[in-house]
Amino acid sequence: MSLSPELTTLLEKSRWPATLTAEQMARLRHDIYEKSFPSGAIIYPRGTPADHWFGLIEGMIKVDTVAQDGRSTTFAGVPSGSWFGEGAVLKNEPRPYSIVAIRDSKLAFVPKQTFEWLLQQSTSFSRFVIDQLNWRCGYYVALVENRRLREASARVAFCLSELFNPQLYPSTEQTLPLSQEEIGRLSGLSRQNTNKALRELADMKLLSVEYGSVVILDLPRLRKFAHHDE
DNA sequence: ACATTAACGATGA
DNA sequence: TCATCGTTAATGT
Structure with a gap:
């Protein structure tokens, strides 16, 4: 099984594949596959079986739910180079959120059986997955605090x-x-308030707003501003 | 008050 | 041409 150069690069720059044995790596390379999606495509609708773990080779995706009236809430954005979806694979439940491409995206799919085999085979892989879950948990704790206590730009x-x-x-x-x-x-936030907040952050030289994207100029200060008053 | 939705024209890709 | 942006007006809590 030959992998694309992009997928090979993703595996090389990710931390966890480097810890696998040759045998484990061989099975991973045999089982993993990739697929491209246009911007706006629903990769997995809510309620479908969670039978894969994902790596985002390129593009940007989001994890969200859509209410009956059509309004949607985004729970997480995922930039390229990330691995995600372990939470849903570990539970034997249908996927509770939908996964949507918000840019043209290319994803790597690791079948559930391979993922669970790696968990059993490799303690360092298990540790990586534990760390992922722990960081996600920490993110949501900080998010609740941030949203209750801070203004829009923060x-x-x-x-x-x-x-x-x-x-x-x-x-x-x-x-x-x-x-x-x-x-x-x-x-x-609404798009209008987001627009206002982004221009405040741009005035502080923390980022610049471009057409369809933002460029982070000073990540340490952006983090600081998110957590403290300045 | 304050934030959100609706709606508009302007502009970038 | 279509998505995105910046703004204003209307609406809701």
Whole structure:
């Protein structure tokens, strides 16, 4: 089984594959496969079986739910280079959220059987998955605090800076391909307030707003602004 | 008050 | 041409 150069690069720059034995790596390379999705495509609708773990080779996806009236809430944005979906695979339940491409995206699929085999075979892989879950839990705790206590610009700063969490989202890319609409969904604000908050952050030279994306200029200060007053 | 939705024209890709 | 942006007006809590 020959993998694409992009998928090979993703495996090389991710932390966990380096800890696998040759045998484990061989099975992973045999079982993993990839698929592309256009922007706006629903990759997995809510309620479908959670039978894969994912790596995002390129693009940007979000995890959200859509209410009966059509309105949607985004729970997480996932930039390229990230691995996600372990929570749903570990539970024997249908996927509780839908997975949607918000840019043209290419995903790697690790079948559930392979994922669970790796968990049993490799303690370092298990540890990686535990760390993922722990960081996600920490993110949501901090998110609740942030949303209850801070003003709009700090909420936007928090959601953007968390996309650079080194465990969950190891990408070093400074440009986030997110529209202001999607940033609003991610931080729980209207697009108008998101627009205002983004321009405040741009005035502080923490980021710059581009067409359809934001460029992070000063990640340490953006993080600081998300957590404290300045 | 304050935030949200609706709606508009302008503009970038 | 279509998505996105920046703004204003209307609406809701």
